[in-house]
Amino acid sequence: MKELKHLNKYFRKYKFKILLGIIITIVARLFSLAVPNYVNASIQVIESYLGESIELSQAKQTLFLYILIIVGTALLSALFTFLMRQTIINVSRYIEYDLKNEVFDHYQILNLNFYKKNRIGDLMNRISEDINQVRMYAGPVIMYGMNTITTFVCVISIMYIKAPTLATYTLVPLPILSVLIYQISKIIHQRSTKVQEFLSTLSTFTQESFSGVSVIKAYGIEPRANQELEALALEGKNTSMDLAKVNAWFFPLMILLIGISNIIVIYFGGKQYLNGEIASFGLIAEFILYVNMLTWPVAIVGWLTSIVQRAEASQKRINEFLKVEPAIKNEVATETPILGNIEFKNVTFTYEDTNITALKSVSFTINAGETIAFLGKTGSGKSTILDLVARLYNVSEGQVLIDGRPIQELNLNSLRQAVGAVPQDAFLFSDTIQNNIRFGNEKASFDEIVEVAKKAVVHENIEGFTKKYDTILGERGITLSGGQKQRVSIARALLKDPKIYLFDDCLSAVDTETEEEILNNLKKVSEEKTTLIVSHRVSSAKNADRIIILEDGEILQEGTHEQLNSIEGYYKELYLNQLSEKD
The missing domain is CATH 1.20.1560.10 (ABC transporter type 1, transmembrane domain)
Structure with missing residues (x-):
């Protein structure tokens, strides 16, 4: 006993x-x-x-x-x-x-x-x-x-x-x-x-x-x-x-x-x-x-x-x-304000379960209010960067700094409250659409929910349902299409109004016209927010302040759309290919 x-x-x-x-x-x-x-x-x-x-x-x-x-x-x-x-x-x-x-x-x-x-x-x-x-x-x-x-x-x-x-x-x-x-x-x-x-x-x-x-x-x-x-x-x-x-x-x-x-x-x-x-x-x-x-x-x-x-x-x-000890521990009891400056210093990260090294000595700096896009092939380490910013994992080597302080020295709850994440595989609960969006801010009014739904270009879809915002979703949001789930998830993040936005290929199931409209709305919303966008589409990244190209966990290219498009390399080739596909 x-x-x-x-x-x-x-x-x-x-x-x-x-x-x-x-x-x-x-x-x-x-x-x-x-x-x-x-x-x-x-x-x-x-x-x-x-x-x-x-x-x-x-x-x-x-x-x-x-x-x-x-x-x-x-x-x-x-x-x-x-x-x-x-x-x-x-x-x-x-x-x-x-x-x-x-x-x-x-x-x-x-x-x-x-x-x-x-x-x-x-x-x-x-x-x-x-x-x-x-x-x-x-x-x-x-x-x-x-x-x-x-x-x-x-x-x-x-x-x-x-x-x-x-x-x-x-x-x-x-x-x-x-x-x-x-x-x-x-x-x-x-x-x-x-x-x-x-x-x-x-x-x-x-x-x-x-x-x-x-x-x-x-x-x-x-x-x-x-x-x-x-x-x-x-x-x-x-x-x-x-x-x-x-x-x-x-x-x-x-x-x-x-x-x-x-x-x-x-x-x-x-x-x-x-x-x-x-x-x-x-x-x-x-x-x-x-x-x-x-x-x-x-x-x-x-x-x-x-x-x-x-x-x-x-x-x-x-x-x-x-008895399992959590790998991510809140080391700081008091709340710590987050402004949104992010810095990676020689960050190396290896997944414990697969032993795959996703990042290898990666270094970059993002100033508060900047929008940075990450592009690269599947498995290049793009999503891992977002996970490390939200401190879902601890780095294997190097340092992640927020506002000049090591991320471990920040109150974990303050950090997570300052982050609005939208994953590629959007997860919705078996609840009403309204409550799924309100998950970003429990105190939000219905008018605020409608406003962010319009910015995420999902309001008209919701209005088309019989019960509109009171429509009950099936498990994992199975009632909605892939694009609708992603847009509801974006609306949830917008309602949270965080200091840092993390968009992980969250427009992959959206058509190009809707994508353009959402991106324009996001640009207005995130003017004073630090925004990290992971994508496979140049259209999602070209308006960013900087674009970072990753390959096998290392930074291959870095610069603005104009800079990267003016030189031969991965970005220009990707841009020309997607431009011809669009035409």
Whole structure:
């Protein structure tokens, strides 16, 4: 259970509620323990009446009183049991809420390499299914565990006080049960881990299948996808059945052992009664009730053991991610103002997951308010520059400076707030178009949203929808075309009104006329903003203050459109080719 120590901080946080729940649990059990004693007393009254020790009226009066006590204690026990569930189970939900927030917050501070190494389905399973297993430990295990301990301590103590010899005979099967639970719980732990790992695999497969359903349909590979799912389902069934087979041993074994205890009570209790060692037959009835009161606590020990083992396996998987240290850390607590000066000093960057060196000793300076365009072939390092400016990665060698300060010395939140990024593959949420644009500025008015949509030349498209700006987009914005998604993403960045714009080939799915209109609007908007434009089109770059040509991670050419077009090289060749294509 060492992995579950992570939850101790939450138990300390809710210690008073847990303590109250434990007290209520003990009180509920104590009330329920009154029933067997008064059943014994009722039988003794009947025996006294049959032995003519008391009158019928007195017997009836006493029995009526005992019945009222039995019913009253049962009702009080039920009331406190209800309060027990309301207290302890609620705490487990609070802990579930806190733990999900902790995991999600940790997910958000991890860098992009983490997401390249781990699949979305696995991430989702750990924050949902695994945490749900842990919640069972934080709630039902505590509640039923205290219930079981209280019942065991009280019942066994009462049994030994009233008839120690009979109690010893009655409890003989319990040590056997303890040994069986210990052995079986080890197997449960191993198989529970396998089940949780498989659920991550299944979640990953289904998530990828649903996300890529258009590709599956286009290539007509539905039968193959079905076969793969069938194979996974069969594996999952076998894994779950292996666990279920072990769990299935608990209840039959416990019922068998409780049944044996009942037989022992009847046999040895009857023998002692006939020998005069116990005074009343009611004691035998009382012991049978005690044994049956132990049935659920004894039976639930196995279930609780299974829950603890599964929770431990799940918490171990959660801890694996919580122990991952974020590569990008906010080194500065106070906010740092960003003006927009950017400088790369001999920057070299190698991707950790692929070991590809994207930039090699790159140096350049961008003054605040300048617009710089980066051109080059695929894989030349253009997008990497934008990622380093937003500090999505740390450089391998050299320095990135913002306003003359190393980027690590800037408050990370201030830096990200000062950046408005538009990726080539625009990501939109399953929400309204209005809310997707408002993502850039939550306080923006509807008029401001319409204004930036017009600048991004997407307003007319939105107005053409039935619900206009209240149109709900499908997952990842599948409702819109590629060009519409890019323009909504541009509108989002414009609404943010940052100090630095990062446009990563964000007009690749837009026709040339619309591109020209958007570029003219962007030029007006970004007059006092530092703007970095990555593109494959000269039309997107020619109006920039400077153009930097990259090849294999190194700067090949640098200058204005006129300067680069006046000399032979990559830019002039690209310009002439695209000009002839346009003609």
